[in-house]
Amino acid sequence: MEALLNVAIFMPLVASVLVAIVRKEIFSKLLALITSIAGFLITLTIFIAFPWDASGFQFTTKIDWIPQLGISYHVGVDGMAVSLLLLTSLIFIVVYVWSWRISQRPNLFIALFLALQGACMGVFSSLDFFLFYLFWEGMLIPMYYIIGIWGHDRKVYAANKFFIYTFFGSLFLLLGIASLIVYGYFIDGKLSFDYLYHSSKTYPILLQYVAFIAFGIGFAVKVPMWPFHTWLPDAHVEAPTAGSVVLAAVLLKMGTFGFVRYSLELFPDASRELATLVFTLSLISIIYAAMMALAQNHIKKLIAYSSISHMGMVTLGTFANDVNALNGAIFMMVAHGLSSAALFMSAGFIYDRIHSYNMEDLGGLAGYLPKLAVVFMLAGLAGIGFPGLAGFVGEFLILLGTFKNFPFWAFIAGSGIVLSAVYFLHMYRKTMFEEETISDYRKQKWQTLRDLEPYHIISFVAILASAFLLGLYPYPFVKTIEQTSRYIIGG
Amino acid sequence: MNLVILIPEIALSFGALIVFIAELFARKKDFSALTYLSGIFISISFLSIFWTPIGEGLGGMVESNQTTQFLKGVMYILTLLSIISLSEYYSKLNSVYTELSYIMMCALIGLSLLVSSQNLALSFLALELYSISSYVMIGLFRQDVLSKEASFKYLTLGSVATALIALGAGFFYLATGSFELSKLSDQSGPAALACTFLLSGIALKIAAAPFHVWMPDTYEGAPSPVVGFLSSAPKVALFGFLLNLLDVFGSLNQWQIMVAALAILSTIYANLTAYGQNSVKRLLAYSSIAHAGYFLLAFADNTQSLKFALIFYITVYSFATLGTFIAIGILEEKRDFKHHILDYKGLYKTRPGISTILAIFLFSLIGLPPFALFFGKLWLLLGLISAGEFLLAIVLLVASLIGAGYYLKLIVNIFLSEPYKMVKGRRISGGEAIGFSVCLLIVVSLGLFPQIVLSFYD
Numbered sequence: 001m002e003a004l005l006n007v008a009i010f011m012p013l014v015a016s017v018l019v020a021i022v023r024k025e026i027f028s029k030l031l032a033l034i035t036s037i038a039g040f041l042i043t044l045t046i047f048i049a050f051p052w053d054a055s056g057f058q059f060t061t062k063i064d065w066i067p068q069l070g071i072s073y074h075v076g077v078d079g080m081a082v083s084l085l086l087l088t089s090l091i092f093i094v095v096y097v098w099s100w101r102i103s104q105r106p107n108l109f110i111a112l113f114l115a116l117q118g119a120c121m122g123v124f125s126s127l128d129f130f131l132f133y134l135f136w137e138g139m140l141i142p143m144y145y146i147i148g149i150w151g152h153d154r155k156v157y158a159a160n161k162f163f164i165y166t167f168f169g170s171l172f173l174l175l176g177i178a179s180l181i182v183y184g185y186f187i188d189g190k191l192s193f194d195y196l197y198h199s200s201k202t203y204p205i206l207l208q209y210v211a212f213i214a215f216g217i218g219f220a221v222k223v224p225m226w227p228f229h230t231w232l233p234d235a236h237v238e239a240p241t242a243g244s245v246v247l248a249a250v251l252l253k254m255g256t257f258g259f260v261r262y263s264l265e266l267f268p269d270a271s272r273e274l275a276t277l278v279f280t281l282s283l284i285s286i287i288y289a290a291m292m293a294l295a296q297n298h299i300k301k302l303i304a305y306s307s308i309s310h311m312g313m314v315t316l317g318t319f320a321n322d323v324n325a326l327n328g329a330i331f332m333m334v335a336h337g338l339s340s341a342a343l344f345m346s347a348g349f350i351y352d353r354i355h356s357y358n359m360e361d362l363g364g365l366a367g368y369l370p371k372l373a374v375v376f377m378l379a380g381l382a383g384i385g386f387p388g389l390a391g392f393v394g395e396f397l398i399l400l401g402t403f404k405n406f407p408f409w410a411f412i413a414g415s416g417i418v419l420s421a422v423y424f425l426h427m428y429r430k431t432m433f434e435e436e437t438i439s440d441y442r443k444q445k446w447q448t449l450r451d452l453e454p455y456h457i458i459s460f461v462a463i464l465a466s467a468f469l470l471g472l473y474p475y476p477f478v479k480t481i482e483q484t485s486r487y488i489i490g491g
Numbered sequence: 492m493n494l495v496i497l498i499p500e501i502a503l504s505f506g507a508l509i510v511f512i513a514e515l516f517a518r519k520k521d522f523s524a525l526t527y528l529s530g531i532f533i534s535i536s537f538l539s540i541f542w543t544p545i546g547e548g549l550g551g552m553v554e555s556n557q558t559t560q561f562l563k564g565v566m567y568i569l570t571l572l573s574i575i576s577l578s579e580y581y582s583k584l585n586s587v588y589t590e591l592s593y594i595m596m597c598a599l600i601g602l603s604l605l606v607s608s609q610n611l612a613l614s615f616l617a618l619e620l621y622s623i624s625s626y627v628m629i630g631l632f633r634q635d636v637l638s639k640e641a642s643f644k645y646l647t648l649g650s651v652a653t654a655l656i657a658l659g660a661g662f663f664y665l666a667t668g669s670f671e672l673s674k675l676s677d678q679s680g681p682a683a684l685a686c687t688f689l690l691s692g693i694a695l696k697i698a699a700a701p702f703h704v705w706m707p708d709t710y711e712g713a714p715s716p717v718v719g720f721l722s723s724a725p726k727v728a729l730f731g732f733l734l735n736l737l738d739v740f741g742s743l744n745q746w747q748i749m750v751a752a753l754a755i756l757s758t759i760y761a762n763l764t765a766y767g768q769n770s771v772k773r774l775l776a777y778s779s780i781a782h783a784g785y786f787l788l789a790f791a792d793n794t795q796s797l798k799f800a801l802i803f804y805i806t807v808y809s810f811a812t813l814g815t816f817i818a819i820g821i822l823e824e825k826r827d828f829k830h831h832i833l834d835y836k837g838l839y840k841t842r843p844g845i846s847t848i849l850a851i852f853l854f855s856l857i858g859l860p861p862f863a864l865f866f867g868k869l870w871l872l873l874g875l876i877s878a879g880e881f882l883l884a885i886v887l888l889v890a891s892l893i894g895a896g897y898y899l900k901l902i903v904n905i906f907l908s909e910p911y912k913m914v915k916g917r918r919i920s921g922g923e924a925i926g927f928s929v930c931l932l933i934v935v936s937l938g939l940f941p942q943i944v945l946s947f948y949d
Binding site: 065066067068069130133134137138140141145148149155156159160163164167168171172174175178179181182185186191 | 854857859860861865869870872873876877884885888891892895896899903906907908940941942945
């Protein structure tokens with residue numbers, strides 16, 4: 001099992017190098033598909049073999065790397081990490097299937113995505129601050145090029161904005177990490193970047209505050225949380241479909257993952273004391289982003305704002321100091337990964353066929369693209385938390401847990417769910433129905449539109465089936481996730 | 492008179508002499524042979540470092556310890572790489588000056604002495620040897636106005652630095668009655684003045700703001716391989732000399748205030764000004780000023796971890812910047828190529844290999860992991876925080892953030908824009924290939940395994 005985890009991290013990186021060297025289109029695509037499927041099977045094996053009731057990290061590997069500075073190669077998983085690894089490997093299969101037809105610089109495209117995949121797997125499984133930071137920054141360069149080369153009109157602006165914002169957050173993260181390392185040095189006289197060493201320490205409250213803020217800014221940019229969110233709509237609007245899918249489904253989860261793994265576990269006192277601050281920002285994110293989503297005409301921008309709003313729910317649940325709420329938050333990371341991926345794929349498909357994201361140009365598509373209408377609806381329902389789909393379990397658990405300790409905040413957050421139904425149905429109505437707003441000329445042209453092709457259907461089925469599975473039979477997932485919640489919150 | 496300490500310098504001097512004599516009989520077409528001959532002598536001197544014992548020589552005027560040995564080794568490799576990669580550049584531009592090989596070796600002798608010198612009089616001479624050689628190298632494009640202007644500017648401002656250092660040495664003599672650095676005990680009055688003047692002079696040489704004005708013009712006007720050399724080996728030597736001064740003056744108030752002021756000014760000012768530049772060479776000059784500021788941060792306190800951080804950071808930085816200049820030198824096929832940023836538009840389409848190499852160096856200059864400069868920055872940050880210099884730690888982070896944008900500007904032009912002028916550049920010569928491959932290897936491998944440096948050091 002330990003070996004498999006390492007294979008899952010390094011296989012995509014090795015494949016990325018191979019693709020960059022060989023530079024044959026068919027080889028790149030096949031290799032990417034094979035490695036991603038193998039990666040999925042590996043993470044699935046790890047997930048099934050994961051012991052729910054054992055405490056702490058499982059399947060750990062620890063090798064000395066830079067002993068003079070107390071840096072080691074240390075990886076391992078807990079319940080949260082293993083769930084996110086499973087999500088990551090599933091999403092990347094879908095990405096490669098979805099991009100099967102890509103013709104603009106396919107080798108570079110595949111190589112960058114494979115590197116990105118390795119970095120994401122690494123972030124979720126590293127147990128060493130240095131290793132974590134390495135992977136965390138490692139996704140920056142591939143994503144920068146993905147937005148910058150394959151994006152839409154304002155791709156350079158969006159790519160630069162993405163880079164600068166994320167780099168800004170990372171530097172705060174670096175400051176936080178450095179302050180912890182130096183504190184450890186002063187107390188024990190040795191440098192150590194090891195996560196387990198640091199999680200066994202109790203920091204003085206002042207350091208907790210400083211480090212909590214520094215880590216918090218780093219993660220808040222990635223989540224993104226209001227007021228650090230402005231890069232996300234731009235990045236999503238300009239990114240190619242596959243880039244948006246990975247960005248929404250996996251990269252945003254790094255931020256919320258960081259909050260749980262680092263902020264909550266390392267700084268428990270600061271997390272309690274500053275919970276009100278986080279709640280305020282989360283609620284602003286939930287309500288403000290939902291309102292912004294309502295005001296959009298651009299479907300991708302709408303989905304991007306809905307992501308911000310849903311991520312607000314996750315941060316709310318994370319700091320509610322309750323096992324159920326934390327379960328819900330982690331569950332929602334996975335659920336939102338699935339629903340947002342499906343939504344962005346639908347939007348990308350609409351763009352492929354009609355070359356517009358603007359609701360003014362769209363309408364009555366249900367009549368021309370019936371299969372899309374079905375999957376789009378299902379994706380949306382998964383997103384707004386319809387019972388029977390994954391989102392419902394997550395939102396329900398978050399509100400359940402938050403109500404116990406903070407009924408007032410939970411009440412306001414509940415209204416965010418209502419808003420999410422409003423903006424999604426608004427978008428659905430505008431794009432799929434209301435045929436009367438569309439000119440006859442367009443209708444004429446749309447007669448010949450091709451509906452979903454087999455490779456689209458495979459992608460959608462993989463994602464939506466998982467969303468149904470999580471919604472109808474959440475027991476094994478909640479159990480696995482609870483392993484993390486219990487050791488973090490206790491009880 | 493323990494001359495054994497000076498074996499590498501003596502070997503270099505003999506080498507320079509032989510190349511000088513050979514040059515008398517050489518014709519233009521022997522230029523590359525001469526550069527390889529100098530390369531061989533530099534390699535021999537490099538190897539001789541391993542046989543040089545540790546200790547004092549010339550009655551305490553020079554000292555050889557692990558730090559000086561390591562810094563010398565780094566400088567010799569840097570010079571070796573610059574010298575073997577430059578011949579194609581000059582022959583293509585039709586301006587072969589066969590003197591270049593031994594002038595560069597003379598500069599290296601000066602730098603090498605500067606690092607090991609424990610005596611201000613010797614340091615002064617060593618610094619002059621390097622400076623005068625560098626004036627010649629910069630102005631070597633005799634018909635080129637920009638090159639001459641660059642050389643003249645550096646000459647005038649460089650003489651100011653000479654004057655400042657001479658003045659500093661004079662006050663040092665007043666305070667101690669000797670030029671030996673170890674003799675300083677009384678730290679008031681003349682010693683403080685000596686500290687101020689010496690630091691100003693060195694700041695001018697390393698181009699820390701506000702003493703930086705010569706640098707952008709010099710970088711723009713000088714031939715690219717010479718800029719590559721100037722931005723690497725001398726930096727290592729000058730900061731090595733500054734490390735010697737740190738042991739002497741480190742506890743003075745003036746030192747701490749000046750170092751902090753120079754560092755903050757250089758990092759913030761240079762990183763902001765770089766945004767306004769349209770010439771890639773000027774942009775890299777400001778990047779170099781900003782990095783001088785980062786390195787100066789390490790002198791805020793005399794601690795072991797800051798010293799290690801500095802040595803590591805400056806080593807990897809020198810390789811990254813040398814590699815960058817070797818790479819952009821390849822694009823310079825004609826004399827009128829001015830490295831305007833628009834010339835780099837869509838370079839990825841015409842020269843994917845060079846673009847990728849350049850991108851790796853630029854990303855490493857931003858300070859992204861897994862490249863080695865990130866590790867230098869992290870180490871520096873850890874050192875600053877553990878020395879209690881929180882303000883300077885914040886300065887380091889803020890400046891790094893500001894600095895990220897202008898490297899991106901260049902990366903955007905190379906990768907994400909459509910071609911504007913088709914810049915082809917010339918074929919990569921063998922020397923250049925070795926040059927940037929070694930730099931690339933060091934920047935990547937030391938980022939993942941920085942303990943390699945420590946293992947050399949121990």
